[in-house]
Amino acid sequence: MKKYIPNLITLCNLFSGSLAVIFAVQGNLVAAAFFVALGIFFDFFDGLAARALDVKSDVGLQLDSLADVVTSGVVPGIVMFQLFTMALPGDDGVKQWTADTNWLEFTFNPLALFGLLIILGSAYRLAKFNVDDRQTDSFIGLPTPANALLILSLPLILTYQPNSFATGIILNEWFLFALTIISVIILNAELPLFALKFKNWGFKGNEIRYIFLILCVVLIVLFQFLAIPMIILSYVLLSLIKS
Structure with missing residues (x-):
């Protein structure tokens, strides 16, 4: 019976991601972010x-x-699409290919479809992970949950920490193109990154992990949701230093 427990936890991740997709499509990006975070929580514990x-x-x-394709791939892709929709100029009905029928009508x-590239990049990264035996104790390329948190932090910043500077950057279409x-x-670069997998709880051998966790706590206390992009950047920089 115990062999089914990890898979049950993984299915909880998938269910959370599916709910996040529904909310993201409806434009409720805060709820989508919540369920992505819940899915990532399950993703951490199934392993x-x-x-x-x-x-x-x-x-x-x-x-x-x-x-993970759903929770950390499809959802951030849809969220990026929604951010593009808010950022790009135009009226409420940009239409194409409607000469004879209305079967394909863009509203x-x-x-904004450019944001869906995140889904493709995430799926390709996960496929490579499954066949790459170098990623047992570390990662090659940014893990999809970390990338999902980075993308989902943007609507959270807009909602809970709005200011003209942050809003101006996040809802700038060129920033969104560049970020995508x-x-x-x-996600797919040959970039070695450490994993938060502790073989023991001693400080020796886990120095970089403890430093990163302490840094995460400090940044979250000081900057709340603004800390998430800083944490992802710190993760990459610390990995490069370790390498």
């Missing part, structure tokens, strides 16, 4: 449960990636 119960399996590995700026491209690249 711990599999190792603790010694029930790791190939099915569990594939199921984990499939759940949004088609350039950088996101896809860094």
Whole structure:
């Protein structure tokens, strides 16, 4: 019976991601962010449960990636699409290919579809992860949950920490174009990044992990949601220093 526990936790991740998709499509980006965070929480513990119960399996590995495609791939892609929709100029009905039929009618700026590249980049990164034996104790490229948190932090900043400077940057279409491209690249770059996997709780050998966790707490206390992009940047920089 215990062999099903990790997969059940993974399915909770998938269910949370599915709810996040619904909210993201409806434009409720705060609720989408909440359910993505919940899904990432389950994603962290399914691996711990599999190792603790010694029930790791190939099915569990594939199921984990499939759940992550939704929670950490599809949702941030839709959120980026929604941010593009808010940022791009135009009226409420930009239409294409409606000469004879209305089967394909855009009620949004088609350039907003650029944000969906995050879904493609995330799916490709997860596929590579499943066949890359170098990523057992570390990562090559930014993990999809970290990228999802980065994208989902933007609507949270707009909602809970609004100011003219942050809003002007986040809702600038050129910033969103650049962030989308950088996101896809860094997901799949040959960039070695440490994992928060503790083989023991001693400080020796885990120095970089403890420093990062302390830094996360300090940044969150000082900057709240603005801390999330800082944390992702710090994660990459600390990994480069460690390398």
